Amino acid sequence: MLEGEIPSDISSLSNLKVLYLWSNRLTGSIPPEIGNLTNLMSLNLFSNRLEGSVPREIGNLVRLEEVLLYDNQLTGSIPSEIGNLVNLHTLALLINSLESSAFHLEPILSQNPRAAEQPLFRVYSAGYGNHSSLLEELNINDNQFDGPLPISLSNATNLNNIQLYENRFTGTIPRGLGSLQKLFHFDVTFNQLEARNAAEWGFLDDLANCSSLKYLQLTSNNLSGFLPQSIGNFSTTLMWFEIDDNYIAGSIPAEIGNLVSLTSVRMKSNLLTGRIPAALGSLARLQIIDLSRNRFTGGIPATLGNLTRLTELQLYSNRLQGPIPPALETCPLELLDLSFNQLNGTVPKEILSIPTLTRFLNVSYNSLAGSLTPQVGNMKNIGQFDISGNRLSGTIPRTLGDCQQLDSLDMAGNSFQGSIPSSFSQLKGLQSLDLSRNNLSGLIPEFLGNFRFLSYLNLSFNNFEGELPKHGVFTNLTAFSVLGNSKLCGGVQALNLPPCPTPSSSKRHLSRKLVAAISVASGIICLILLLSLFGIHRWMPKSKEGHAADGIKVPHMMVTYAELLRATDGFSSANLVGVGSFGSVYKGLLNYEEYQLVAVKVLNLQQSGASRSFVAECGALRNVRHRNLVKILTACTSTDYRGNDFKALLYEFMPNGSLEKWVHPEANEQGQTRALSLIHRLNILIDVASALDYLHHNGPEPIVHCDIKPSNVLLDHDMVAHVGDFGLARFLNRSPIEASQRSSTSMIFKGSIGYVAPVWSGQQSFSRRGCLQLWDTSTQTLTGKRPTGETLKDDLSLPRYLEMALPERVAEIIDPNLLLEEEGEETNECTRDRAMECLALSLEIGIRCTKESPPERMQLVDAINELTAIRNAYLEHTKQGKRTQLRDEDPVLD
Numbered sequence: 036m037l038e039g040e041i042p043s044d045i046s047s048l049s050n051l052k053v054l055y056l057w058s059n060r061l062t063g064s065i066p067p068e069i070g071n072l073t074n075l076m077s078l079n080l081f082s083n084r085l086e087g088s089v090p091r092e093i094g095n096l097v098r099l100e101e102v103l104l105y106d107n108q109l110t111g112s113i114p115s116e117i118g119n120l121v122n123l124h125t126l127a128l129l130i131n132s133l134e135s136s137a138f139h140l141e142p143i144l145s146q147n148p149r150a151a152e153q154p155l156f157r158v159y160s161a162g163y164g165n166h167s168s169l170l171e172e173l174n175i176n177d178n179q180f181d182g183p184l185p186i187s188l189s190n191a192t193n194l195n196n197i198q199l200y201e202n203r204f205t206g207t208i209p210r211g212l213g214s215l216q217k218l219f220h221f222d223v224t225f226n227q228l229e230a231r232n233a234a235e236w237g238f239l240d241d242l243a244n245c246s247s248l249k250y251l252q253l254t255s256n257n258l259s260g261f262l263p264q265s266i267g268n269f270s271t272t273l274m275w276f277e278i279d280d281n282y283i284a285g286s287i288p289a290e291i292g293n294l295v296s297l298t299s300v301r302m303k304s305n306l307l308t309g310r311i312p313a314a315l316g317s318l319a320r321l322q323i324i325d326l327s328r329n330r331f332t333g334g335i336p337a338t339l340g341n342l343t344r345l346t347e348l349q350l351y352s353n354r355l356q357g358p359i360p361p362a363l364e365t366c367p368l369e370l371l372d373l374s375f376n377q378l379n380g381t382v383p384k385e386i387l388s389i390p391t392l393t394r395f396l397n398v399s400y401n402s403l404a405g406s407l408t409p410q411v412g413n414m415k416n417i418g419q420f421d422i423s424g425n426r427l428s429g430t431i432p433r434t435l436g437d438c439q440q441l442d443s444l445d446m447a448g449n450s451f452q453g454s455i456p457s458s459f460s461q462l463k464g465l466q467s468l469d470l471s472r473n474n475l476s477g478l479i480p481e482f483l484g485n486f487r488f489l490s491y492l493n494l495s496f497n498n499f500e501g502e503l504p505k506h507g508v509f510t511n512l513t514a515f516s517v518l519g520n521s522k523l524c525g526g527v528q529a530l531n532l533p534p535c536p537t538p539s540s541s542k543r544h545l546s547r548k549l550v551a552a553i554s555v556a557s558g559i560i561c562l563i564l565l566l567s568l569f570g571i572h573r574w575m576p577k578s579k580e581g582h583a584a585d586g587i588k589v590p591h592m593m594v595t596y597a598e599l600l601r602a603t604d605g606f607s608s609a610n611l612v613g614v615g616s617f618g619s620v621y622k623g624l625l626n627y628e629e630y631q632l633v634a635v636k637v638l639n640l641q642q643s644g645a646s647r648s649f650v651a652e653c654g655a656l657r658n659v660r661h662r663n664l665v666k667i668l669t670a671c672t673s674t675d676y677r678g679n680d681f682k683a684l685l686y687e688f689m690p691n692g693s694l695e696k697w698v699h700p701e702a703n704e705q706g707q708t709r710a711l712s713l714i715h716r717l718n719i720l721i722d723v724a725s726a727l728d729y730l731h732h733n734g735p736e737p738i739v740h741c742d743i744k745p746s747n748v749l750l751d752h753d754m755v756a757h758v759g760d761f762g763l764a765r766f767l768n769r770s771p772i773e774a775s776q777r778s779s780t781s782m783i784f785k786g787s788i789g790y791v792a793p794v795w796s797g798q799q800s801f802s803r804r805g806c807l808q809l810w811d812t813s814t815q816t817l818t819g820k821r822p823t824g825e826t827l828k829d830d831l832s833l834p835r836y837l838e839m840a841l842p843e844r845v846a847e848i849i850d851p852n853l854l855l856e857e858e859g860e861e862t863n864e865c866t867r868d869r870a871m872e873c874l875a876l877s878l879e880i881g882i883r884c885t886k887e888s889p890p891e892r893m894q895l896v897d898a899i900n901e902l903t904a905i906r907n908a909y910l911e912h913t914k915q916g917k918r919t920q921l922r923d924e925d926p927v928l929d
Contacts, residue, residue: 037059043068059082070093081107084108088110099123102128103125103127105128108132110133132178173198184208189213194218195215215245219249226255230258247272253281262283269293273296274298276291277299280305292314303327306329308329316341329352329353331353332354332355334358335355346368347370357380371389372397374421375399379402390415394419396417397421407431420443421444430453439463441462445467446469447493455479463488468483471516479503483504494516496518503525512527594625603623617644620634664759665757670683690751690752699815717873723813727895845874873906
């Protein structure tokens with residue numbers, strides 16, 4: 036294997052025609068002297084460790100037919116001189132770090148008018164002009180190219196292989212690709228390409244004219260809108276159709292049944308709806324179907340049983356209903372994943388009898404019932420089997436022990452009874468076994484401790500009894516769980532289980548029977564008394580408030596942990612929208628009443644105060660109703676799949692996020708930031724003030740939020756503000772004892788650092804002059820400055836900082852991202868002056884809210900009225916300005 040650098044004196048090999056140095060450990064750069072090898076026809080340097088840029092001198096090698104430089108560490112741009120390579124038919128630059136500047140070259144083919152439009156033209160149209168391009172393969176994937184795909188791509192008519200995946204291309208896919216009659220592979224996956232309407236999806240109409248096209252891969256872009264029916268017009272040669280991880284909505288056109296050569300259909304992680312087309316069952320060559328993570332409804336088409344070559348069927352995380360079709364037994368499936376749907380019925384014995392199932396069978400988190408039939412033993416080569424989260428019952432079939440290739444078995448969250456079959460001793464390759472949350476009983480088998488590869492064992496929340504083994508996996512406290520089995524004894528000392536009885540203790544056990552009998556009798560008497568007291572209590576009039584721990588009550592429908600797991604795609608990071616003091620908030624797709632998109636706040640119960648926060652939020656929001664309060668939909672109190680406590684709250688989803696992200700924006704990848712206009716900001720302040728006024732004065736009982744800050748103000752689709760996160764809320768009209776029982780925090784500290792509600796006084800009592808809770812949100816919204824920001828020096832508070840600046844220096848203190856005009860409108864000097872006046876008046880309201888003496892502070896209703904007046908005056912001024920501008924531009928209007 037060669038090492039070191041390519042020597043510069045390689046240029047002395049003037050008659051060299053082929054240079055193959057691939058798959059070595061060459062370092063350094065490509066020497067520019069390589070340009071002296073004028074007879075070179077093939078340059079192959081792939082799979083080395085070459086750095087630097089592609090030398091311009093490569094343009095001297097006019098006889099070159101192929102350039103293979105992929106899998107190196109090349110940087111910089113593609114030199115314009117590469118356009119001199121008139122005989123080039125293969126250019127492979129994939130797996131480097133070539134940058135976007137490669138596409139900003141001066142046109143080299145000036146005699147071609149389209150070359151000037153798209154500088155990238157030369158990359159794959161080398162030799163155009165008086166020649167017809169000979170380039171057949173363009174492979175520049177896994178680089179850092181950006182910008183739009185050039186329209187002139189369609190001019191390289193000899194291209195048969197276009198691979199541009201894993202770059203940063205943006206914009207739409209250009210039209211005219213139908214001229215590439217030799218094209219068989221088109222791959223633009225992992226870019227940022229768009230298609231939002233029928234016109235932008237037109238490139239599919241063009242590709243339908245490519246009679247040789249076999250592989251079409253559009254995965255992981257920003258494609259949206261609806262899949263056009265024209266996909267049925269593709270050539271019957273099309274084999275792969277992949278559009279995973281986009282935003283495509285609507286149904287799959289039935290015309291897909293025309294593509295008789297399809298072997299792979301991948302459409303997972305989109306927004307597709309409707310039924311899965313039965314026409315898929317007519318595509319006899321299909322080997323792979325992946326429609327998971329969509330919103331398909333209805334049943335699984337029985338016609339899929341016609342696919343006698345189908346090896347992989349993935350339909351998980353949809354809304355499919357009905358039974359699992361037994362007809363699937365005729366498919367030579369190796370992998371079947373139907374998890375996280377709404378399927379019912381049984382697990383068909385026909386499915387369990389598919390001999391080819393070797394990789395994965397997953398039907399977890401559905402509504403399957405009945406028993407698991409003995410045919411499960413026919414899957415002798417299955418690797419992973421998951422039936423958790425269903426309603427299966429009966430005993431575990433002993434034949435499951437015949438599946439000796441199992442490395443993962445999950446049967447948790449069902450109603451299985453009986454003991455662990457002794458036949459499980461044959462499953463020596465198990466790495467993960469989960470039998471938790473069933474009704475299993477008997478002894479925990481010793482042989483589980485003998486499994487060398489077992490690294491995860493969950494037997495929690497069953498009825499196991501007797502001595503726990505002390506070897507193998509049972510010595511690693513992080514690898515197994517036996518929680519919720521109260522009759523276990525022994526085990527390793529760290530578990531603190533009671534010791535198991537010894538034979539010598541049996542006599543003492545008999546002597547205690549009489550005492551136990553007396554104790555039982557006494558217990559029965561006590562139970563009768565308790566039931567009597569409970570009956571009296573039930574007939575007594577109930578308090579007006581109920582108990583705060585009840586939280587969300589009927590008519591709110593409760594949701595299950597399994598439903599939330601499915602709705603958030605397993606609480607994936609892709610759906611994480613925020614993290615707070617007591618938990619995380621996820622976006623979820625859930626058919627809940629009229630809501631499909633919800634926000635799921637999952638409490639971190641390991642965090643001190645999280646459970647109390649859950650109670651407080653339920654208590655605060657269960658009876659309040661206001662357009663500017665976040666609407667709580669329901670709650671979930673359950674256990675997760677590991678048996679841990681689980682609490683979550685469901686809210687109406689706010690698509691525009693928190694006010695925090697608007698007043699303190701982070702630049703996106705294009706260096707752009709989001710901004711709010713002055714009118715938007717004033718409307719938000721009025722919304723927040725209205726919510727606080729309702730909570731303090733107009734709700735069922737006065738509530739103080741205690742943690743008003745921009746991150747707790749959420750914006751809906753119309754930019755209407757909603758106050759949320761009531762985990763620190765307090766009820767004003769309750770006794771200290773009652774308040775401490777129903778609130779979430781101590782009587783010492785309230786709110787976040789920098790946002791501590793000034794309404795909390797040193798005497799541990801609340802003032803209902805809630806304007807204090809408004810000041811921080813208003814000043815941050817208008818200035819963009821945080822209360823703990825670095826701008827504030829010399830112990831100068833934000834209110835005092837503003838007071839010193841107003842009104843003369845208002846332009847210096849406002850948020851630099853604040854838009855004084857609406858989108859598409861211009862601001863003249865007069866309007867700007869009026870905007871500054873409105874800002875000064877609005878900030879003065881914030882300052883008046885922070886007066887040290889409560890009687891000097893504004894009432895909320897006064898703040899609302901003044902903010903509304905300021906907003907209306909500014910709107911009227913801008914309208915008059917527009918009318919004046921129109922009259923100036925068109926005197927006829929006078």
